[in-house]
Amino acid sequence: MNMSDFIVQTKQLTKTYKGKIAVDQVNLQIQKGQIYGFLGSNGAGKTTTIRMLLGLIQPTDGEVHIFGKNLKKDKLSILRKIGSLVEYPSYYGHLNAIENLETIRRIIDVPKSRIDEVLSIVQLTADAKRPVKGYSLGMKQRLGIAAALLGSPELLVLDEPTNGLDPSGILEIRELIKSLPQQYGITVLVSSHLLSEVEQMATNVGIIQHGRMLFQDSIETLVQQAKQHIMLSVSEPERAAATLNAAGIRTNLESEGLLHCSYVPDTKIASAVHLLVHDGHDIYRITEKRESLEDIFLAMTREGGF
Amino acid sequence: MLTRAFASDWLKLRHTWIVALVIFGPAGVIGLQAVNWGLRYDYLTDRYAGMLWETLLKDVHFLSVPALLLGITLVASMLAGMEHQHGSWKQTLALPIRRRTVYMSKWLVCQTLMLLACILLMTGMLLLGYLLGFGGNIPWDSLLARSFYPWLTAGPILALQLWLSISTANQTIPLSIGIVLSIMSLSAAGMPDWMPLKWPLLMKDSISTELSIALGVSTGLLVLLFSIIHFTRKDVS
Structure with missing residues (x-):
């Protein structure tokens, strides 16, 4: 398969912290339109891998290619087309949802109307003018997803987006994620430590344990492994x-x-x-x-x- | 890009105590001198007759330097703290913006707020002198110097405090250091000339004011440069 067919491709991606290996020669491959479930227990290396994909931390070794470009060389042009939510939602508690999104909008320079659009996608329009510190965790998570969608990304990277949510919140986020590839043509990388969750939304799955990729293929192939x-x-x-x-x-x-x-x-x-x-x-x-x-x-x- | 980052950071000041601090800081300094001069009006006007304006400016300056350093400490910590508090660094730094721009913007916001405080301080000095009936013979050179030179010469402290506040999520360290520095500045007159704490005092007897400013601005930019290099290489957790 040609390299440019992949939206995300890592080559022998490795990160060590003081001699301890967190991510070990991972070759992640995601194609356009996939919902890629990145599965592993807590501390398996998911978040470290995702941080490297976003340029938040430097790989010790290996390369990251996104949209066919090398992250090291074209970081800004790559990041322009990525929306991300890493680990837990980031927000400014003293600002309301609109102001929170405006702080990002001023940097990425998209039309103001996008704020209303993404708020309605995550169904926060009614609460948009309340300070975010009064939000429930689920609402903060949805605001985080709205922030990730603000720049109309081609790739959405969501790290444990349903962490800490109640069942109805989980269902809501799952349905939202599932609708993204069809409705907006967005490729999604979503990590989780719950197989059941990945199973219900992903088309493809990568399983990571102790920093190593154990399995990477379509969900069907994984199911066929079931004896x-x-x-x-x-x-x-x-x-x-x-x-x-x-x-x-x-x-x-x-x-x-x-x-x-x-x-x-x-x-x-x-x-x-x-x-x-x-x-x-x-x-x-x-x-x-x-x-x-x-x-x-x-x-x-x-x-x-x- | 820097203007966009600045506009974003400026928006984050809404509904915070930062703006209040910028107003109350100079107001407090002027207020204290108003009490001092109000209570001892006859004694002071008699003793310093002929040099009333200059004495008032000197008195304000004596308090404004530690207040400025304290203000820098608090504002830098609050600016960084709101990014640390709910993990906003990872969100900001995953946006299509250079890290140095993100850092420069924070520095610029901090500098701008301090400049605003100094403008308020100058206004306050003029107002107080006028209310005390010192007349129209205002020593403009001294007024401008005592209002803005401390801001210029405090550059190294501002860059240091901002770097400390941004590089660690725990604000105890930058706050402690900043408070100690502010207290030390009260007795900085007796310190050697190379001490950055002495520069905002504009002591004409040792090194010239021009040299203090040159040293303050250049050292400040140097510390800023080093902190940007550190920030751009840092792993974001």
Whole structure:
């Protein structure tokens, strides 16, 4: 794939703090129109990576290319097309929402009408004239997103945008993020430590642990990693397990007398059922159990990769 | 770009105590001298007859220097504090603007506020002299010098306080240092000539006023230069 096809591409991006590695040779790749979920537990290196993408901290090694340009050389022209919300919302508590956005507008020099537009996108118009220090966390977060959208960015970088929000706030922000690529053609990089959250909005996912990228692909590919298991409930589990194992179908006897076969194709299940019926077993129940993304994620972060 | 950053920083002063401080500082200095001269009017006008204006200006100057340094300390800390308080540095520095412009703008705002305070101080001195009935024989040279030379020669202190306030989120250190410096300036007359604290006093006996100003402005710009270099290389957390 050509380099210019990527909106964001890092090459061996590395950051060390006093000899301790925070981000380790990360090759992040985001294409236009994606909602890229950047997933990792707290302290995995997400925020450090994002800060490097925004030029807030200097990489120890490696390169950042955004919009096909090198961040080191074209920092200002790149930043002009990025909106960001890093870690927790930044605001001036003594100013109201309009004044807060105006402090940014005066620097990025966009029309004043943008302030009303972004306030209505994040539904803060009604509270726009109250001092921000009286806002709830969710409102501050939405103001942060409004600030990020002010310059009509092509790339939106949101670091843990739903942190500390209540369920309805999370839903609101999630729906907002999901609408951005379709409505405004914005590419989104959104980080989170919650898989369920990324799963519900991202098209692509990158998983980082101890500063290393463990997985980077589409959500579908990640879901395909989820392995299938078949659980069988039969009349004589012990004898049935022996029968199936003798026939070459690996079966474990679980607690409560359930039989557990891993990764079995459909044809093998058919022959297993045939075998058991033929052998005089009563089959009460056959259930399929898929590994959840949570399981994959936990397995991945536990092992440090596949 | 600098004008846009300045306009942005200027907007942030709204609803803060910073503007009040710029007004109350000079008002306080003038107020104290009004009490001093009001209470001892007969004694002072008798003793300093013929040099009333000059004596009043000297008295105001004696208080205005520590007040100026204290003002610099507080304003620099408040300007930086509002950026530290809710993590605004990361937001500002991720905007398409050079870091040196961001820093220069803060410095310029601080300098402008201090200049405004000095203009108010000058107005206050004129008003007080007029109310005390000192007449129209105003020593303009001395008035302008005592109003604005301390501002010019306090450049190094302003640059230092701004750098201290901006480079650390904890404002205890810059505030402590600034307050100690303000108190020390009361006895700066006895300090060696190379001490920046002595320059705003405009002591004509040791180094010339012109030299004080030249030293103050150049050292101030030098400290500003170093702090900008530090700021542009710093990692923002």
